[in-house]
Amino acid sequence: MISRLFGAYLVKEGKLTEAQLETVFETMRKVRVKLGLIAVSEKLMTTQQSDEVNRLQAIVDKRFGDIAVEKGYLTEEQVSRLLGLQGNQYLSFVQSIVDNDFMQMDDIESALAAYQNENGFTLTDIESLKSGDSDRIIPLFLPNNITEYQTEHILVCIRTLIRLIDSEVYVGKGFVTDFYEAPYFALQSLDGDNKASMAFSGAGNNILKIADAFAGENFDKVDEDSLDSVAEFINCVNGLFATKVNSSFMIDMLPPEYSTSKTMFSGKILVLPVYVQGLKVDLISSFGDIINK
Amino acid sequence: MSKILIVDDSRTSRKILRGLLEESGHEVVAEAENGQEGVDKYKEFNPDITTLDITMPVMDGLEALSKIKEFDRNAKVIMVTAAGQQNKMVEAIKNGASEFVTKPFEKENILKIIEKM
Numbered sequence: 463m464i465s466r467l468f469g470a471y472l473v474k475e476g477k478l479t480e481a482q483l484e485t486v487f488e489t490m491r492k493v494r495v496k497l498g499l500i501a502v503s504e505k506l507m508t509t510q511q512s513d514e515v516n517r518l519q520a521i522v523d524k525r526f527g528d529i530a531v532e533k534g535y536l537t538e539e540q541v542s543r544l545l546g547l548q549g550n551q552y553l554s555f556v557q558s559i560v561d562n563d564f565m566q567m568d569d570i571e572s573a574l575a576a577y578q579n580e581n582g583f584t585l586t587d588i589e590s591l592k593s594g595d596s597d598r599i600i601p602l603f604l605p606n607n608i609t610e611y612q613t614e615h616i617l618v619c620i621r622t623l624i625r626l627i628d629s630e631v632y633v634g635k636g637f638v639t640d641f642y643e644a645p646y647f648a649l650q651s652l653d654g655d656n657k658a659s660m661a662f663s664g665a666g667n668n669i670l671k672i673a674d675a676f677a678g679e680n681f682d683k684v685d686e687d688s689l690d691s692v693a694e695f696i697n698c699v700n701g702l703f704a705t706k707v708n709s710s711f712m713i714d715m716l717p718p719e720y721s722t723s724k725t726m727f728s729g730k731i732l733v734l735p736v737y738v739q740g741l742k743v744d745l746i747s748s749f750g751d752i753i754n755k
Numbered sequence: 756m757s758k759i760l761i762v763d764d765s766r767t768s769r770k771i772l773r774g775l776l777e778e779s780g781h782e783v784v785a786e787a788e789n790g791q792e793g794v795d796k797y798k799e800f801n802p803d804i805t806t807l808d809i810t811m812p813v814m815d816g817l818e819a820l821s822k823i824k825e826f827d828r829n830a831k832v833i834m835v836t837a838a839g840q841q842n843k844m845v846e847a848i849k850n851g852a853s854e855f856v857t858k859p860f861e862k863e864n865i866l867k868i869i870e871k872m
Contacts, residue, residue: 517861520859521838521858521859676767676859677770677771678771686766687766687767690765690767693765694765694767694768697765697810697837697858698837698858700837700839701838702837702838702839704837704840705839705841708841713839715837715839716810717810717811718810
C-alpha cells in the first residue's frame, strides 16, 4: 500500500512520471512472490495445502500465515522466515526506483520527508506505512474520533478487498460528513446491539472493479446486476465482521440494498476514498446508527 | 445428479451457485429471489435439494424453511449465508435444515455437502 500511496505522491510532485511509476510496479510484481508459493517452493507446504489456505482466506478474515499455523501446516517461526524471504514492500519499491535510475536514494528520502510533512505524519506513522501492514496503515487515514469497532469494520473491509478483489488496494484521507450524495450505491446495514451501515458509491464506472472481481464477470455498466455483486461483497465483509465481534455484541444482518438512482445519505457518515486497481471508489460507513436515505 | 432449487435475493449469488452446480452435472430446476417465492417454487417443482439464503427481503430463509418443512417434512434444505450468523444457523438446524454453507461459495465444499445428502 505504501508504494501506491507514496508513488502517487511522487507523480503529483513531478518526481516520477506515470510511465516510470508503472515500470516500478511492474518490476516489483516480478519479484514479489505470494507467501503460499514461497512456502511450497521451500517445501514447507504442499500445493494442495497452499490452495486450501487460499480458499479459506475467502471465508475467514485471517492472513495466509495465521491460517497455515492454525491448520498445523507451518510454525510461527516458519511464517516469520517466509515473510523475511518475501521482503518488505517499501524497500522493494525504493530498490526498484533506484535500479531503474528514476531517482537517487537521497532524493527519495527527501521526498518521503516532504510527504510526511504534507500529511502531518509522525515518524511512527511513517514506520507504520513502511511496514506494509494494512492494519497499521489504514488507521492513519481515518478521522481520530471514530470508535474501535468502526475502525475494525473498515479494516475487515480493506483486508477483504485485498484478499478477494485487488492485492494492491490503497486508500485516501477519510472524513466525516453529515450528508453524502451517492450517484448510485450498494449497501448493507446491520441491526442488533450496535447498528451500522457499510456502502460503496462513487463517480463513473469505477465501482465495476469490485463487481467484476467478486462475480468473476465483466460488467459494462453500473446497473442492478453489477451493484448486486458489490452488495454481496459487502455482505461477505459484514459476515466476517460479525464473526469477529460476536463475543462482544449481537449483530443481525439486514438484506443488502442497491440503487442506480441518485440518493442522499444523511447521518454521521464516514467517507474513505479507496483505490481499487487505481480507480477511486468511496467506502461509506456509519456506526452506532444506520445510514438514512 | 440432483434437482435443485436456489432461493437467494442476490442474482450474483444465484448465478455463481447455478454455475457451480450445473458444471457438476446437477440440474437447477428453478430460482427464487425471496422466501415466499421459494416456498411457492418448492411446491411447484418438488426439488431434491433446496438452497436457502437466510437474509432475504419479504420472507427470510428461516421462515421459508419452516413453511417448506410444514409442507414436506422430508425436504432437504441447505442454508446459505455470509459468515457471522451462527445463531441463525443453529436455529435453522434445529428447525430441520440438513446442512449449511457460507458465502462466498467454495465449490468443493458445496459439492461435498450435496453429495452427502
